[in-house]
Amino acid sequence: MAISGDPLNLIICGVGGQGNILISGLIGNALMKKGYHVTIGETFGASQRGGAVFSTLRMSTKKSYGPLIPQGKAHLILGLEPLETLRMLQRYGNPGVVCVTNTHPVLTIGALSQKEKYPSCNELKGAIEKLSKLACFVDATSIALKLGAPIVVNIIMVGALIGSGQLALERVDVENEMRNIFPPERMKLNLRALEMGIGRKA
């Protein structure tokens, strides 16, 4: 059953370079064509690659809301990276929030250089589970590597979001939007990625 709320506040988070902004637009356009008012805010600071990036998407049947989600008011978090999902829960989480997240880490620069510790996969999953009403975990990066294209993690996660049934969005809505943004030669791979994501619901 889809989660409810008006406005419904969706957060899409990840790391620079993971294609977070692309899928926010994809989801936003698909929702708008279904008749919702949609506003998306993007927070990416100075990051080209490697910094934390998140989009806030607010949908409503009544009006266009502002782009910022108040603290503790997320309904749904779509995470392309588990530490970023937890970071969003820290600020926007509440007992009713649903998370759909990739479990594969992108290590921080501090962790890579051994200056601090990146939490273990189990620590992250445990924390995300405790702070959500429902948490769907998907190892999207491994699926993407199997498809030979690490770049499609974002589309796999859109698939996982549809598969979770938490958002009023059908596969066909997303496929139609994908045709607007990907050149024909890239469609096959991305449709496959979407399908793999849908099948991987928790």
Next chain:
Amino acid sequence: MRNIAEQEAGTYALLLGNEAIARGALEAGVQFCAAYPGTPSSEIIGTLATVAKDIGIYVEWSVNEKVATEVAAAAAFSGLRGLAAMKNAGADVALDFLTHLNLTSIGDGGGALLLVVCDDPQAHSSAEEVDTRWIAKIANAPLLEPADVQEAKDLTKWAFGLSEEFKCWCFLRSYTRLSHAHSGVMLGEIPQPEKKAVFDTTKHYIPFPTTPKHAILHEKLLKVQEIFESSPFNSYTGPEQPELLIICSGSGWPCSLDAVEILGLRESVGILKLVTLWPFPQRFVAKYLTRTTRVLVVEEVDPFVEAHVKETAASHSAEVLPLEIYGKNSGHINPVGEITPDGVIHALAEIFKLEYQAREASYEQMVQDIAKPLVIDRGMLWCPGCPHRASFLSLRKAIRRDGRKAVVVGDIGCYTLDIFPYGPQQSNVLHCMGSGAGEACGFGQLASLGSEQPAIGICGDSTFFHASIPALINAVYNKSNMTLLVLDNYATAMTGFQPHPGTGRTATQDTTTVVSIENLCRALGCKVEVRDPFDIKETTATLCELMRDESGPKVLILRRKCELLRMRQERKRPYRVWVDPEKCGGGKCVFCYKVFQCPALSQNKETGKAQVLEEICPGCGVCADICPYKAIVKEEIR
């Protein structure tokens, strides 16, 4: 950038704030657009450049914001509609021209000029969070601040008409949460611009005699104020006599709506949204001030509206009741950083003495106990394969070898990441575009006053053209012993790879003359060397040599293409790179992953040796040359 002109009138489209501004300009019949890139403003010209040839308008990336404004003004003087766009700091650069411009009219041929400035409250991607709205007052220009994406489009279109009517440039203030927000926009018609540029040479547009012209400008603004007093862009929602009146602008509007809704205060709080901010619509605001006794002003950065609300209350003191005015000065609204719904919620909760918790206490406690210990910062550093990482390693080595405590002056670009928390922190001083050269020029002049420290300035290729050249000429003229490092990566990389005068390409992808940095510097009389930053040995040696040379300014150009740009163009890795665990010093060395810090290098937890993360490594191979144990191997990929 997508083609926003393809979308037909009557379509309800999801547009980025900056795309909406571009669309509004097109719907107004803009014919000449110019800008220097800067986050969060860059997509305005990026979008217009994409459609320029289809529609038949002129779009350029200018060398800096002052020039962008000047060239766009020329179009206005010739009867066309011109637009100049920039970020907050860019408006500072253009300020000299802006304060002079409205002292003359902007022509009598029906032209118009709109300045769009995108402020960056919270400094998400800036080194300052200046509130540029004050420029409207300083320079006597009508100021408009849209509060959502639809309004950004509509107001842009309308502002051209205002500029044309009053023959003065108008100021549209955007900000990060508008420029970088997407929302639904109802699109209008784009006319086919057919007007020819003609300048009437019987006319003269000069600011002299200045004082009488200043007086004429003030009279003109009084007329603009009359229009603003009844502008439909300003609006009120709420009870007839609110217990509290929120007066807001820009991002303050959606944040106030959220706050009032969440606290359930719709019956008692009214919201007055102001869009036409200067000249301030005093009578319009006074009308609402008479209906309440408490006012909260919500706006981003400085108390600009707040100051004018207080001024309005004072000049209408006979009509209004004694007022409590809350805002920045009272401490209810943060005078720094961006406005958030939570900021307004807390202000209202304090005024109405309400208890507000964003979420229940038990959940908050869980967040503190479970999430907080795990969530580490995700610092930002250069991309894998970035030439700057190697350049800064050489800089560090050269300064140590030289041993005289060289002073390093940084600048604005990707290389600013040097001073971010995980960066190598070589820059001692860093401020704004071009100050790398300017301040280094001063440090290089201090030998006669006792300094024994070499001076090193840094700039990028785009920054060099933007603001470093006058400082370099100053260094030549006054014989400053500075060394300027020009980190040339063939692009304005940080803002999205926009071309610049050194790239041989224009905004609309035409080929053009390449302005050679080295030829220019040599012509000025500087000693110039060019090195590949990946040749760390040679770069370090050259830098040491230049620091010892006391014959005046020296320029070292470190030239290598931005890795993101290279990968985009070539789509392949030059090398396969791996670590030979037999040779690797592992935990007793740590140089590659702890000092050099390429994100593709880390320590294998099991073996303790360094490893290359295949999925991240772009195969630049520079790490093979920095490894003290010669344990990193690179093999050319054919």
